[in-house]
Amino acid sequence: MKIGLFDSGLGGLLITQAISARLPEHEYLYLGDTARVPYGNRSQATVLEFTTEAVTYLFGQGCDLIIIACNTASAEALRSLQQRWLPKHYPDRRILGVLVPAAEAAAAATKSKKVGVLATRGTVTSGTFDRELKVLDPAIEVVSSAAPLLVPLVEYDGLEWAEPILERYLAPLHDVDTLILGCTHYPYLKAVIRDMVGKDVEVISQDEVVPDKLADYISRHPELGGPSTQPAQRRYLVTDQTDDAVRIARELAGQPIALELVTL
Ligand code: DGL
Numbered sequence: 001m002k003i004g005l006f007d008s009g010l011g012g013l014l015i016t017q018a019i020s021a022r023l024p025e026h027e028y029l030y031l032g033d034t035a036r037v038p039y040g041n042r043s044q045a046t047v048l049e050f051t052t053e054a055v056t057y058l059f060g061q062g063c064d065l066i067i068i069a070c071n072t073a074s075a076e077a078l079r080s081l082q083q084r085w086l087p088k089h090y091p092d093r094r095i096l097g098v099l100v101p102a103a104e105a106a107a108a109a110t111k112s113k114k115v116g117v118l119a120t121r122g123t124v125t126s127g128t129f130d131r132e133l134k135v136l137d138p139a140i141e142v143v144s145s146a147a148p149l150l151v152p153l154v155e156y157d158g159l160e161w162a163e164p165i166l167e168r169y170l171a172p173l174h175d176v177d178t179l180i181l182g183c184t185h186y187p188y189l190k191a192v193i194r195d196m197v198g199k200d201v202e203v204i205s206q207d208e209v210v211p212d213k214l215a216d217y218i219s220r221h222p223e224l225g226g227p228s229t230q231p232a233q234r235r236y237l238v239t240d241q242t243d244d245a246v247r248i249a250r251e252l253a254g255q256p257i258a259l260e261l262v263t264l
Pocket of ligand 1: 007008009011012037038039040041069070071072073120123151182183184185
């Protein structure tokens with residue numbers, strides 16, 4: 001099976017590494033919209049427009065299944081793509097996001113029924129995590145905190161400033177027992193965040209929950225395709241290539257990777 005992974009930029013490489021390590025038998029095509037990142041502060045209409053272009057491109061490259069690794073795009077575009085766009089254009093293929101697996105893990109973990117969400121402004125404003133958590137368990141109370149400075153902090157070697165900034169963002173979430181890290185870049189900060197919130201708070205990091213949920217989904221949907229017959233390929237496409245992009249990609253992927261420039 002050829003699996004497409006889409007992110008607004010390069011943060012999605014963290015979860016891509018986790019997914020491809022869990023399911024190495026498939027082919028992966030990553031697309032990062034580096035020319036237009038960040039999505040986190042854009043309007044819903046713009047996020048939907050950009051995400052539609054990205055999935056159109058990835059399906060055009062023969063992907064059987066696309067994972068929208070970007071939380072902002074999952075929050076603001078996924079439902080519309082699944083319900084209106086996909087049945088019209090590619091009824092036999094699938095698009096999945098990363099919010100629902102995280103929400104399911106949080107709903108299963110919380111005992112106090114108070115769940116925190118740390119995410120971009122767009123994801124928080126969309127209210128999508130709140131809605132998904134309430135569908136799973138109407139008794140859950142959701143407290144969200146928008147954290148616009150965390151993405152640049154990860155991308156520009158700012159970990160030494162992470163703690164004071166995180167203190168501000170985590171303050172409204174002080175009485176939750178479960179915390180969802182709802183952005184592509186946050187797995188990079190999970191050790192610091194776990195340290196700061198302490199062991200009484202269950203931190204849900206998508207790189208730890210999405211790969212198993214995806215493996216389960218794929219095993220229940222054999223019609224999407226089996227393992228790749230050729231040696232499983234990985235390719236990484238970007239819409240803008242700069243020295244910064246090459247450096248960030250190397251850091252997030254944990255190894256040098258070749259970026260290919262494409263136009264959507
Ligand atoms: N990929 C985005 C997300 O997961 C973070 C970067 C951005 O704002 O575009 O929400």
